[in-house]
Amino acid sequence: MLESGLIPLIFMVAVIIVALSIFFSFVPVMLWISALASGVNVGIITLVAMRLRRVVPSRIVNPLIKARKAGLQLDTNQLESHYLAGGNVDRVVDALVAAQRADIPLGFERAAAIDLAGRDVLEAVQMSVNPKVIETPVVAAMAKDGIELRTKAKVTVRANIDRLVGGAGEETVIARVGEGIVSTIGSSASHKDVLENPDLISKTVLNKGLDAGTAFEILSIDIADVDVGKNIGAQLQTDQAEADKRIAQAKAEERRAMAVAQEQEMIARVQEMKAKVVEAEAQVPLALAEALTSGKMGVMDYYNLQNIVADTQMRQSFGHSGDKQDPDSPDKKE
Numbered sequence: 001m002l003e004s005g006l007i008p009l010i011f012m013v014a015v016i017i018v019a020l021s022i023f024f025s026f027v028p029v030m031l032w033i034s035a036l037a038s039g040v041n042v043g044i045i046t047l048v049a050m051r052l053r054r055v056v057p058s059r060i061v062n063p064l065i066k067a068r069k070a071g072l073q074l075d076t077n078q079l080e081s082h083y084l085a086g087g088n089v090d091r092v093v094d095a096l097v098a099a100q101r102a103d104i105p106l107g108f109e110r111a112a113a114i115d116l117a118g119r120d121v122l123e124a125v126q127m128s129v130n131p132k133v134i135e136t137p138v139v140a141a142m143a144k145d146g147i148e149l150r151t152k153a154k155v156t157v158r159a160n161i162d163r164l165v166g167g168a169g170e171e172t173v174i175a176r177v178g179e180g181i182v183s184t185i186g187s188s189a190s191h192k193d194v195l196e197n198p199d200l201i202s203k204t205v206l207n208k209g210l211d212a213g214t215a216f217e218i219l220s221i222d223i224a225d226v227d228v229g230k231n232i233g234a235q236l237q238t239d240q241a242e243a244d245k246r247i248a249q250a251k252a253e254e255r256r257a258m259a260v261a262q263e264q265e266m267i268a269r270v271q272e273m274k275a276k277v278v279e280a281e282a283q284v285p286l287a288l289a290e291a292l293t294s295g296k297m298g299v300m301d302y303y304n305l306q307n308i309v310a311d312t313q314m315r316q317s318f319g320h321s322g323d324k325q326d327p328d329s330p331d332k333k334e
Contacts, residue, residue: 031061038065046076055080063093070097078108087115095121099161102129106161114164119215127159131219134170139178141185146233149191151181151201152225157216167215177221180205191228198223 035042042061050057060079067074072093079089092111099106104125114121134155142148155177160167184204188194194201202221211218291297 031057035061035065038069040065040068042076050076050080053080053084055083059083059089063089066090067093067096070100072096072100074108078112082112082115085112085116087112091115091120091122095125098122098125098129104128104161110161110165114161117165119164121164124159124161124164124215127157128161131156131158133157134174135224136174136177136181139181140229141182142232143185143188143191143194145190146231146236147191148229148232149185149194150225150227150229151185151223153177153181153201154222154224156219156222157211158219160211160215160217163213164215168213169215172214173210173216173218176208176210177205180208180210195226195228198226 029044032042032044032047040061042064047057047061050060060076060083064074064076064079074093074096079093082092083089092108092115095111095115096106096108099111102125106125111121114124134157136153136155139151139153140148141151155173157170157173181201184201185191185194188200201223205221206218288297288302292299292302
């Protein structure tokens, strides 16, 4: 009898425990008590409604408690709408608290917009209080005298809350500073002027308003290092002289090839003329034969012609022998 009465009691206790577990898991009673203890009036029905809207109540209530303790007048609807939009409620509240402590005008709507834009609003507020130093890479530029200067700068920037949404980032600031450095060095008459007054670069770059359209405000530009690089002007002149030399050599080679071709052409023409002479000489015997045949020339005339030719050859042989004396001749003087 005792065991039969104990079983229903155990069953009822188990049902009550399960019901309470389900109730406390769905209804954040402890969070509600914590909110009441912190002076934040959040109804239990509101917390249950957050569960139904698939909102984690602790992600809303805890930042709300933090905001109320800091003196910020926020409500659950603002925080919940920002959470449903995909924002980071806790980071936005931290940024609002930090802005209030630093006396920076920042409303919830602007902070939520900055957060939804993908920027770290808390970091932006901290950068407004504590400026950030951005170091540029080495920027190489050439002065008018042809000497290259390699410069590295440090840019101190402060976040501009009003331009965080839609403003350009650090990469734009670095690119603009590099452009200003190149422009300043390039307009200098000598690299020595830049080495003597590096602050000339800072003043010129600052006066250009490079932070326009960016999410930052440039406070200062300090030249960290200036090194002398290559003599670009001399190198360019050397390359130009080398190019001119190659062009002159090519033109000289062209003229030489034309002279060689002309020489070969003249040699061919000489051979052609010699061939014509030989051809003309071959016509002489034929002309003599035709003259003898036609009776225009007699036999005695032919023999007289042969005697003249023989006499001419003999005289030519005597002339050649006078030019070169025989070494064994007795006329040679000792």
